[in-house]
Amino acid sequence: MIASIVSVGNEVVIGQIADTNAAWLSQELAGLGIEVVEHAAVGDDMSRIVCAVKSATNRVDLIIVTGGLGPTPDDLTRQAMADAAKQDLVLDQEALEHISLIFSSRHLEMPERNRVQAMIPKGAVLIPNNRGTAAGFRIQIGKCEIAALPGVPHEMKGMFEDELAPYLRTVSGDSVVMIRSIRTFGVPESLVGQKLEHLMGLSDNPLVGTLAQDGVITVKLTVRAPDRKTAVELLDIRECEIRSLLGDAVFGTDVPGLEYVVAELLERRNWTAALAESCTGGMVASRLTSVPGISRCFVESVVTYSNESKSRRLDVPPDLIEKHGAVSSPVAEAMAVGVRDRAGSDVSIALTGIAGPTGGTTDKPVGLVYIATVTPDGVEVSEHRFRGERNIIRDRAAKTALNLLRLRLMKE
């Protein structure tokens, strides 16, 4: 069974809000074995709503329409669905009673305009809304099943979970769709693609795709199988192949970020960490401390923006800064050792660099960053040249630092 999601509302097409309903529904439908193949969003415009839904009926088995079920004149989904199905709108008594009840329980009289929210196309099946006044419904057009739900996220989600999902389970057949994300860092997307090209056939099962997001390349596996056990087996086999092809560029499966892996590696060794940051300005610390329970292995971080602060807080000798400059390999090393010694931690990271947009020179351009890591095994310093705007340079430097520590912790 394949599906389309149609979101109705000016606020979506004018860009006032991102369409998170569609993303949520796609994930829920995948869990029911229903693959969403397209999203559409149209404004509060009768002919565009009808056109979007009617044209999708030729391509998919199921359409979920969200939005446009409110009580105001710009709420057109009810009428559009009736037009698409060539049916009249009729008053649903159950829905009307529910709406009246909502108002009476608040000691209010039901405004006449809310009455329209109890109208559904003739032949449609009511989808009750226990969280608001907008009734939903489902109706058949040709071979395509269409469900209309309100756009308010918590109402939409509640109606989907309470009413629509149980119904769809009975009609969607037996197969399940499962998704797995293998996450990598430090290798360009093109190289990941090159190494996995033979696995990326468009009809392969699992389907393999790559996604680049803020420097992290995710290899996404989507599998379709008759049952959960088979799906997991197919995913396991493919994941194993991919991991052996990509080696230690893979930092985890279904893990939110590098910081979670670093935290786990620290915890496994019962080690503590301290950080010294300059250009990243607390970004590495902020990421690492986003991991619940990190207080067990994180001592402190110092963001030393000024040269004096580097000396005062991290014991970097002023003449070292004078000789090599604040952005240099020896200063990165001294920062890492300094914070490790003061914090009494087992490991440390230090970064010093030029995030821009100003402050670069020919010798030391914007994007130059030195990263030092200290473990019981000693100090390592590396030079990096990141490209892009200030906050991209900072983001990539922060992730690279976490990745360098991850790679060292894996070896220890």
Add this chain to the structure above:
Amino acid sequence: MIASIVSVGNEVVIGQIADTNAAWLSQELAGLGIEVVEHAAVGDDMSRIVCAVKSATNRVDLIIVTGGLGPTPDDLTRQAMADAAKQDLVLDQEALEHISLIFSSRHLEMPERNRVQAMIPKGAVLIPNNRGTAAGFRIQIGKCEIAALPGVPHEMKGMFEDELAPYLRTVSGDSVVMIRSIRTFGVPESLVGQKLEHLMGLSDNPLVGTLAQDGVITVKLTVRAPDRKTAVELLDIRECEIRSLLGDAVFGTDVPGLEYVVAELLERRNWTAALAESCTGGMVASRLTSVPGISRCFVESVVTYSNESKSRRLDVPPDLIEKHGAVSSPVAEAMAVGVRDRAGSDVSIALTGIAGPTGGTTDKPVGLVYIATVTPDGVEVSEHRFRGERNIIRDRAAKTALNLLRLRLMKE
């Protein structure tokens, strides 16, 4: 001129990411007087991409396609656009040189795979990508103009701003649409809505709407006018009314975040700042240092996660921590004074709290955060109770701290 946005990528239709590109483009196009009337998203599937684009050519004057321009076999937008336009793909020499240069500047050999990113349909005009390897292009199909841009947000945005927007300005009609964002913090959306209700009519010009995002409530004004001067006048009048209704909850207009306002206030006074963070773990520092040029007014930040670190780094007396607990008003105050004194800065902020999910007690529940600010005027400490998950608590605490410093700096 009316437009459609087509987003290409499995990650969108399977719901892995919300389509923020489409929302961003809608807003930008509105600013050029181009009304977006529909969005569509399709997976990495040749026939669906071609179908989505071709059917839209009958309904709109402009289609912007994002995504599917990467180097891997699942990147199909180039070929789909060539098919839709009934053209072959040809190698663009300028694009190829640019891609080679990116790799050679990183001392890497260009993988053969990346060559495909320099291919564009015959007859198309190159849209250069100064931030990555995926070349964009624009091409005419019938009377409809189609532009293809990569899906990576910062590349897409850069190419739109640098290349596409200037071109569209020359071809879109006369009336202008302008958007202005008045940003507030510390007041719930319902209260903002209540105070502005009389300005939020659906046919008002400017149209006024509110948008809540991560604790920041943005009041969005969209005006349509025959020319830029009239548009600005209408916006100025409405903004003035709104600011007088919302008072100092408004922290700025068209400003990316609170940190920019704090940086500007510091710079205006020629003051320096230092930070001491616990539960926010470097988030305040990371935000503040995201502002270009902040090194002129930012000295250092210390993330003191352990009690020992609070004493060693910030001179918080151990018996103060023992008596009141690390999460307490006196400790927040001592942290703020301690970092100010050590850094020799004019102002400081300190935060200490319980971000959760564990570590809360009946007396000191998850979400309890003390925030201290120091200015030449003295110390102020306040107690806050934030709700939500760990990273929501951290985010709201970081923003509240910046807002408290902003309000004090405005008074100085």
